[in-house]
Amino acid sequence: MMGDVDGGQEPVKIVLHMHAPEGTVQLAQMFSDILRCGDVVSLEGDLGAGKTFFTRAVARALGTRDTVTSPTFVLQKIYDLHCERADAPQRLAHYDTYRLMDYGEMVDFGFEEMTADSVSFVEWGDRFLGDYPGVVLRVCFEIIDRDSRKITLLLPPDRAEEFADAGRHNHKHCH
Ligand SMILES: Nc1ncnc2c1ncn2[C@@H]1O[C@H](COP(=O)(O)OP(=O)(O)OP(=O)(O)O)[C@@H](O)[C@H]1O
Numbered sequence: 464m465m466g467d468v469d470g471g472q473e474p475v476k477i478v479l480h481m482h483a484p485e486g487t488v489q490l491a492q493m494f495s496d497i498l499r500c501g502d503v504v505s506l507e508g509d510l511g512a513g514k515t516f517f518t519r520a521v522a523r524a525l526g527t528r529d530t531v532t533s534p535t536f537v538l539q540k541i542y543d544l545h546c547e548r549a550d551a552p553q554r555l556a557h558y559d560t561y562r563l564m565d566y567g568e569m570v571d572f573g574f575e576e577m578t579a580d581s582v583s584f585v586e587w588g589d590r591f592l593g594d595y596p597g598v599v600l601r602v603c604f605e606i607i608d609r610d611s612r613k614i615t616l617l618l619p620p621d622r623a624e625e626f627a628d629a630g631r632h633n634h635k636h637c638h
């Protein structure tokens with residue numbers, strides 16, 4: 464068989480080294496430019512790697528007036544966004560799968576109903592990869608030392624291209 468009949472595309476891998484938290488904030492701003500309603504962002508990496516930090520920076524870049532805190536104990540938090548970009552999501556839903564047994568528990572508290580006008584950020588998102596509806600963008604954090612992180616993005620090819628453009632043009636939609 465030749466080609467890929469269902470059109471499924473291999474994700475493009477982008478590896479970045481951030482030597483300070485400020486670098487990760489800049490990355491989050493670029494990343495916020497490629498987000499669309501319905502996207503699921505899978506945040507992966509050890510305790511303290513930067514999953515919540517990154518989510519907070521993205522929510523700020525998309526104009527939230529709230530402070531993003533860890534969803535570890537509440538499982539779901541929803542933030543209103545205020546971004547002028549026409550196709551920008553209006554809400555960011557933040558999840559932590561750490562204490563969940565299976566993906567069904569996420570569905571039970573409304574995960575799949577959130578996706579129409581929002582983006583979903585899922586800490587420990589790799590636990591349920593394959594179950595999510597919509598486009599999945601993976602952000603994987605590795606701790607190098609106190610202030611340094613290796614961050615690997617796994618993006619569908621069209622989003623990888625948009626991400627490269629966001630870097631070139633340094634859009635300023637809402638940040
Ligand atoms: N380059 C960097 N990028 C991101 N965070 C950094 C960086 N350098 C240091 N940090 C710090 O690492 C910490 C990351 O904590 P954070 O709560 O985001 O981790 P987490 O991955 O969500 O952990 P948990 O699994 O416990 O929820 C923050 O205190 C942040 O300031």
Ligand SMILES: [Mg+2]
Nearest residue numbers: 514515533586
């Ligand atoms: Mg966290």
